[in-house]
Amino acid sequence: MSKVAGPILHQHQLRLSYADTDPAGILYYAAWFPKMEALQTEFLYLCGLRQDTLVERFGWWTVSRATQCDYLEAARLFDRIRIELRLGEIGTSSFRFDFEMWRIDDELLVARSSNTVVTVSPDQRPVRIPDGLREHLQSWQLRAPALETATA
Template identity: 75%
Template sequence: MTEPDERPILHTHTLRLSYADTDPAGILYYAAWFPKMESLQSEFFFLQGLRQDTLVERFGWWTVSRATHCDYLAAAKLFDEIRVELRMAHIGNSSFRFAFRMVRLSDDVVVARAENTVVTVSPEQTPVPIPEGLRTHLLAWAGTA
């Protein structure tokens, strides 16, 4: 199986870390990555015509995050420019996983890697198999379609 870092980049965003992202020493606060990853993932879905706020009414299912994991590999500091990359990591029966990579632009160092597991659910929030239309997208995004 292809490692997530070797799969196609689906979406990327470059940002400059702000004071609100850091602790008193000016080093990125560990939890600051999570909103940035969610924002990139939501924007990617939106650009694909998969608006989170209309999935249930349009398709009868929606998605929820089940688990998130982040490995902190190098310190990121106030005003560092970071490129956040989104890739497809894994496709299961009722869930799929996105991989994120955060790269400091000044020296091309990977400062963090993360994953977010997303589950397709019914309107009652019970897991359902990934609908065929979504599975087709996921396979194409993974580069395996």
């Protein structure tokens, strides 16, 4: 995956817990994905794009098509982590959210990941990104300050 670019749209800070790690105390590789999804869902919610009401309000919704993660450094039990969300590539019927996971205590990038999202009709067929959503995406490309939530 290439280096993440663009403004930070939203971020979370958290402390890794025992449930996030393997018996050796190292982050279990799949633990990043629920944390990415939570950050993405909260950002969209704060922008008025609730996944549970998109079909009723707009006649479309979104589904994840592809996710990936590059594990750059070991993250361990009790590490404080900052997860940053940015907008990646925008296509015809899909767009990508990019994430970076930083260990706060030494500002070391421990993982970089992405989630490609497709806009679909109620019967889950891909549709062109609707104009209203495309306007959001274009404004997010230019966004400066990040929305930030309380630390966990």
